[in-house]
Amino acid sequence: MSAASASSGAGHDEVFDEHHWRSLGVDNVKLAFWTFLGSDCFFFASLIGTYMYYRGQSLVGPYPLDVFSVEVTSISTFVLLMSSFTMALAVLFSKTNRRGATVAMLLATAAMGATFVAFQMYEFAHFFHEGLTLQGNLFGSTFYTLTGFHGTHVALGVLWLLASTFWYVKGWIRGDEGIAIEVAGLYWHFVDIVWIVIFTVVYLMEFVR
C-alpha cells in the first residue's frame, strides 16, 4: 500500500488515508457481496415460489412421494450443514494465520460440498430412472430446475473453495489481512441456508399430513 496522500480535511487534524477510507468502515468486497446475496435471495425466492405455485398440480406421475427417499437426502443435507461448520472454522483459523488448519478446513468443506453434489447427481439419476423427467410433468420441471440451480451454486462454491485453497497456499490471499476467505464463507453459508429452505419445502413438507 502506498503512503496515504497525507491530507487533513478542513478542520480535521487526523491524517486522512483515502485508500483505506470507507464510509461505513466495511470492506468494499464484503458490502458488494452482501448486496449480491440479497439479490440471489430474490432469485431463489422466485424459483421456490414457482415450485410452491405448482406443488401438487402435476397432471401425471411420478409424484414426489413416489420417488423421494428422505433418508438419503437427509444424509446429504447433514453433510452440507456440517460443511458450514468446517467453513466457519476455516475462516476462524485463517484470521489467526493457522495456515495448516485453514487449508485442512477449506479442503474438508470442499469435500463435503462435493459429496453433496455427488448425492444430488445420484438422486437425479435415480429419479430419472424412476421415470421423473424434466419434461414429463410439472413436478419434474420445477423439482429439477430448483434443485439443479441450487446444486450449480454448490458446485461453483466447491470450485471457489478449491481455488481459494490454491491461492491461499500460493500466498495470493491471506486470512489475517483482507477478506477473501471470509467472503467465500459468506457464499457457502448462504448456499447452505437456501438448502435448508429447499429441503423443508420440497422434501419435508411432503411428509406432513
Add this chain to the structure above:
Amino acid sequence: MSTAATNVAHHADVEHEEDNSLTSWLTTVDHKRIGKLYMFSALFFFALGGLEALLIRLQLMWPENHFISAQTYNEMFTMHATTMIFLSIMPLSAAFFNFLIPLQIGARDVAFPRLNALSYWLFLFGALFLNFSFFFSGLPDGGWFGYANMTLAKYSPGHSIDFWILGLAILGNSSMMAGFNFITTILNLRTPGMTMFRMPIFTWMSLVVQFLIVMSFPMITVGLLLMLFDRSFGTNFYFPPNGGDPLLWQHLFWLFGHPEVYILILPAMGIVSEILPVAARKPLFGAPFVIFSGIMIGFVGFGVWSHHMFTTGLGPVADAAFSTTTMLIAVPTAVKIFNWIATLWGGKIRFTVPAVFAITFVFLFTIGGLSGVMHASPPVDLQQQDSYFIVAHFHYVLVGGAFTGLMSGVYFYWPKMFGRYLDERAGWISWVLLFIGINLTFFPMHFLGAMGMPRRTWQYPVGAGYDMWNMVATVGSWFIAVGFLVTLASAVANAFFGKGKKAPADPWDAATLEWSIASPPPHYNFKKLPTVASDRPYWDEKHEGGPAVSQEVIAVDAPSHVEMPPPSWWPLGQALFQGGFFAAFLIGGGTGQFDADRFMIQLPIQLLLAAGMLYCMFGWIREDARPR
C-alpha cells in the same frame, strides 16, 4: 497497491496527454469514460428505437394502411419498446450513474472499476445480440412483455424469441453487476463529512434505483430461464395442456416490470431535483421529503405489480389490495411534484435550456401521472386495458417524463462531461420541437383510447372514427424525430468535432461537488478529496462563507500519491465469453422439446466458453493490484 510496477504509469501526477486510441477506450476502467460510452450507445439506440416508432406511426397514419406488413408491425412495436426501455433510457440513466455518482460523493472512481467496464461491455453485447436477431430469423415479435404462452415454441417457432430472452438475460446481468457496484460506491466511498443526508438527490435516487435493480432483475431472470427451458428443453412451466399456467409468467414479469417503471423514472427525477434548485437559485424545497418519497416509491413499487393484471381475473381481494397500493404510490409521487413546484416558487428562475427541459418534465410527467392513477381503479382499468389510453399514459411518463428529464440532464451535465456547452440555439429548437411533438403525438392517444382503439393493432377500419387523431399523432412523431436529431447532431458536433463554447468548471453556479472541479474533470477527479460540511458544500463556499471544498482553494497541485486503477483487457474478454455463453443457448433452442443432437453441440461450446470465463476470472484476480 502491491504490484506497483504496473501502476507507475498511472500515478495521477503524470499529466499525460488525453489518450484517445481505440485500445484506451476498449480497456478503460475510468467511470467518466464508461459514462460517455453508455451515453453514446444510448443515443444511438434511441435513434434506432425512434426509427421503429416512426414506422409504427406511418403504418397507422391511414386506416387500412399497407405500409408495413402485420408481421413487421409486430416486430416494430416489440423492438421499439424493448429498445427504448433497455437500450435507451436505462443506459442513458447509467451514463449519469457512472459519470456523476463518484463526482457527487467525492470519490475517485466507483468501488469496482473493472466490474463497471464489464457491465458496459456486457450491455453492449446484449444490445447488439438482441438486434442481430434481424439477420437470422427476424426481430422478436412477442411484445416487450413477451406473454406466455404466445412466446412458447409452439406459437412462436424460430429463434427470434430466443434472441429476446437471452438478450434480456444478458442485459439484466449487466444491470445487476452495475447495481452491486453502485450500491457499494454510494454507501462506502463518500468523502469525509458526506453523510447520507448530505448526498445530492440524484445520488439518492440512483441508490434507490440500484436496489430496485438488484431485487427485481433476479425475478425476471428466473421468468426468462423458465421460458428458455420451455422453449429449449420442453418443460411445462407456461404450457397449459401439461398443467402449466401462463399467469406465472405474468407474475414473474410484472414483479420485475413494475419496479422497472421506477428504474426508468427515478434517475430522471433525481436529475430534475438537481437542476431545478440551480435554476431557481434556491435549495430544493423539503429535500428530505423528496428523498423519503423516492425510497417509498421504491418500496411500494414492489407491491403493485398485479395492477397490470386486473383483467386476468385475480379476484376481488387481490384487485382491492393492488388497487389500494397503486393509489398509495401516487402520494409520494405527488409529494415530489409539489416539492419541485415549491422549489421554483418565488425563485429567480434562470430559463436555460436544461432548466426548461426540467420544468417540462414536471409538467408532462404530471399529466402522465394523472392518467396513471386512473388505472388504479379496477373497473376503470377494465375499460382502458390494452387501449391507446394506456399507450398515451406511459408515453407521457416515459417520453414526457423520463426522456425529457434525461434530456435536461444531457444539456446540464454536458459542459462537465466534455468541457464545452451544447449549442444553446440548437437546444431551444430541440425543446420547441420536442414539446410540440410529444403533446401532438401522445395527447390524441387519450382520445383514441377513450374511443376504443386497441393498442398493438396493425390496422384500423375505415369509418371507425380514428382517422384524424392518428394522422395528428403521426405528424407529431416527426416533430419528436427532428427535435431529437437536432440535439443528437449538436451532441456529435460537440463531442467529435470540437464545436461549442468552452465551459468553465461551474457554468450554472451550482451547489454540489462535481462543479468544484475542472470541466472536463481530470482522470483522478479531485486533486484532494474535499471534506464536506453541508448538503450544498460548493454553494456554501461560494455564497455563504462555508468551508472550502473547491480544488483551487484546498489543493493546488495534482496529487502525487494517488494510484488510479490501470486499464484492463479482462472486462472486455469476460463480457465476450459471458455473453457468448448465453448466446450459445440458441443452438439447442426454439424447438419446444429437448433435442439431444443439438444439445450435444451446444454443451461442449458452452463448456469451452465457461472455461474462457474462468480463465478471464483468474486473470482478473491475478491482475488485482490489491490482493484480498
